[in-house]
Amino acid sequence: MAKAEKKYKRILLKLSGEALMGDAEFGIDPKVLDRMAVEVGQLVGLGIEIGMVIGGGNLFRGAALHSAGMERVTGDHMGMLATVMNALAMRDALERAGISTRVMSAIPMSGVVEHYDRRAAIRHLRGGDVVIFAAGTGNPFFTTDSAACLRGIEIDAGLVLKATKVDGVFSADPMRVPDAIKYDYLTYDEVLDKKLGVMDLTAICLVRDHDIPVCVFNMQKPGALLNSVMGSTDGTLIGLNSTDQ
Numbered sequence: 213m214a215k216a217e218k219k220y221k222r223i224l225l226k227l228s229g230e231a232l233m234g235d236a237e238f239g240i241d242p243k244v245l246d247r248m249a250v251e252v253g254q255l256v257g258l259g260i261e262i263g264m265v266i267g268g269g270n271l272f273r274g275a276a277l278h279s280a281g282m283e284r285v286t287g288d289h290m291g292m293l294a295t296v297m298n299a300l301a302m303r304d305a306l307e308r309a310g311i312s313t314r315v316m317s318a319i320p321m322s323g324v325v326e327h328y329d330r331r332a333a334i335r336h337l338r339g340g341d342v343v344i345f346a347a348g349t350g351n352p353f354f355t356t357d358s359a360a361c362l363r364g365i366e367i368d369a370g371l372v373l374k375a376t377k378v379d380g381v382f383s384a385d386p387m388r389v390p391d392a393i394k395y396d397y398l399t400y401d402e403v404l405d406k407k408l409g410v411m412d413l414t415a416i417c418l419v420r421d422h423d424i425p426v427c428v429f430n431m432q433k434p435g436a437l438l439n440s441v442m443g444s445t446d447g448t449l450i451g452l453n454s455t456d457q
């Protein structure tokens with residue numbers, strides 16, 4: 213426990229929007245939110261400062277709307293607004309679990325959530341609040357993975373955690389290639405050179421340039437978040453090697 217507190221005083225947790233759907237095809241499953249609130253609460257109990265970024269893919273994705281004929285930027289704006297809805301739902305679940313939480317949006321939304329301000333966010337984190345960064349980067353043509361890496365760098369997080377539906381980073385997409393091999397450790401350049409599709413290239417380049425490790429792990433496994441912060445190699449660590457552990 214001391215190791216986690218010492219090594220990762222502050223983390224950035226990225227949840228994909230799809231992670232909130234549970235077994236449904238669309239939307240938000242309140243049971244999933246409540247389970248995530250319990251897992252986040254375990255880290256709060258250890259004194260770890262937590263920033264979160266939540267995707268919007270359970271509601272809208274700009275690229276998918278564009279494929280259906282919508283102008284891309286309008287679709288991306290809808291995707292970013294979807295992340296705000298998910299952030300409000302996550303805040304609700306966290307606060308019901310007794311965890312003080314703030315939502316800060318990259319797009320001003322007076323009366324609904326606070327506008328993102330880096331220094332204010334760091335003050336809230338130091339004060340023990342979970343801070344959910346909503347509306348991605350605020351710009352079209354980006355993803356919430358890039359937003360997670362950007363906010364992680366801005367708040368000086370020791371680790372970016374990407375929660376997914378798969379066990380880590382594989383030699384190929386494990387949803388399509390069942391015998392793909394899982395990596396325990398990867399360098400940033402290996403992810404880029406092997407074109408491993410678990411995170412977009414902009415996001416990987418950001419963390420590489422600022423030397424922040426990323427842990428990719430399966431959020432569907434109870435306890436996986438805590439284990440990942442404690443240094444377990446259940447998932448995949450990008451940017452750290454076994455000797456850094």
Ligand SMILES: Nc1ncnc2c1ncn2[C@@H]1O[C@H](COP(=O)(O)OP(=O)(O)O)[C@@H](O)[C@H]1O
Nearest residue numbers: 228269376380381382383384385387408409410
């Ligand atoms: N090399 C890879 N290793 C692991 N997952 C991969 C890889 N290539 C593609 N993926 C896919 O990336 C997804 C994880 O990204 P995530 O952001 O959680 O999902 P989405 O982009 O659907 O919201 C996995 O569900 C997996 O199907």
Ligand SMILES: O=c1ccn([C@@H]2O[C@H](COP(=O)(O)OP(=O)(O)O)[C@@H](O)[C@H]2O)c(=O)[nH]1
Nearest residue numbers: 229267268269273274288291348349354356
């Ligand atoms: O900085 C950002 C972050 C997100 N989005 C839009 O918001 C959608 C939802 O985000 P994402 O696809 O990253 O969600 P996830 O896959 O994590 O659920 C994206 O498809 C984009 O349309 C955007 O335009 N700019």
